[in-house]
Amino acid sequence: MTDDVPRGTQTLNGPWIQAGRLAFLALYAVTVLAALAWAFSNVRQIDPQNRAVVLHFGALDRVQNAGLLWAWPQPFEQVILLPAADRVIERRVENLLRSDEALKADRGASFATPLSDALAGSGYLLTGDAGVVQLDVRVFYKVSDPYDFVLQGNHVLPALDRLVTRSALALTAARDLDTILVARPELIGADSQAAERRERLRGDLVRAINQRLAELKAGGQGIGVEVARVDVQSSLPEPAVSAFNAVLTASQQADKAVANARTEAEKLTQTANEQADRALQIAHAQAGERLAKASADTATVASLAKNADPQLLLRLYRERMPKILGQAGSVTTVNPKDDSRLIIQGASQ
Secondary structure (H helix, E strand, C coil): CCCCCCHHHHHHCCHHHHHHHHHHHHHHHHHHHHHHHHHCCCCEEECCCEEEEEEECCEEEEEECCEEECCCCCCCEEEEEEECCCCCEEEECHHHCCCHHHHHHHHHCCCCCCCCHHHHCCCCEECCCCCEEEEEEEEEEEECCHHHHHHHHHHHHHHHHHHHHHHHHHHHHCCCHHHCCCCCHHHCCCCHHHHHHHHCHHHHHHHHHHHHHHHHHHCCCCCCEEEEEEEEEEECCHHHHHHHHHHHHHHHHHHHHHHHHHHHHHHHHHHHHHHHHHHHHHHHHHHHHHHHHHHHHCHHHHHHHHCCCHHHHHHHHHHHHHHHHCCCCCEEEECCCCCCCEEEECCCC
16 A cells, blocks of 8 residues: 655654644743733732832832732832731830840849849830839831832831830830839829829820831931831839739738727727726715815814804813823923913823
């Protein structure tokens, strides 16, 4: 049997030629798809919680909010997704917390091996009255300037941490310990301004941070964020907590002892007053009895003193003097009118 297909046609329709043609078509299709993917790489849907910053050859071209974004592919235009203008982002400032090395050193620290100055002061802030406090700060911020935010890039969050740390340091240094947290409960009622300043702590910190952000913006170094709210959890170092608890316990015990002493003193005062009143009443009664007895004993003499009859007095004298003088062993009397005449009487009966 003979093949009627020409030799040249067999060469064009050979298996290697067909394989090369298929490979070329596949490569062409992949190239077209890759070109289409590259051309539409910056065409995307922007979610409501985000917005897109479009940079045209590195320069800010436009800001696209939620919706469909049409942009040229890279390197002509670059699309960077940012949070929406009303979206609030939370960040915990780690610079104000005690470092892991300091925490490890705290567990093994003793009087024989004290901590170094760097580790001992890690995470502690000094107050205006030479107190020590710890602050756990959470910052809630918004992206206010997309271009500054994109321009600063990875430097935004470290810069924000440093600004918060600086503001917290300045704020605590200008306040007393009791205007940051309730360290001494016994002073709460005595100082109402301290409680008001504790309530204004968060607002003062927000204003201080935003003021420094505005200064950076005015100097052309803005980071494109604005602080909306700050949560501050203040606490005392563990050794200070133990010391304050001991002082509070001692104060409570002292107050209790003073109250008990006042109660005992009041009881003693009442008992003393009762005894004094009773003694005074007894003294008045005894004085009345003695006065009545003295009045009864001297009633005769008093009545005689009122009677001016000399004969009666002389008769009574003669009647009672012998009895009185008879009680003595010997009595020598002198006449008051005539000292030359002695009356000797009184032989004992």
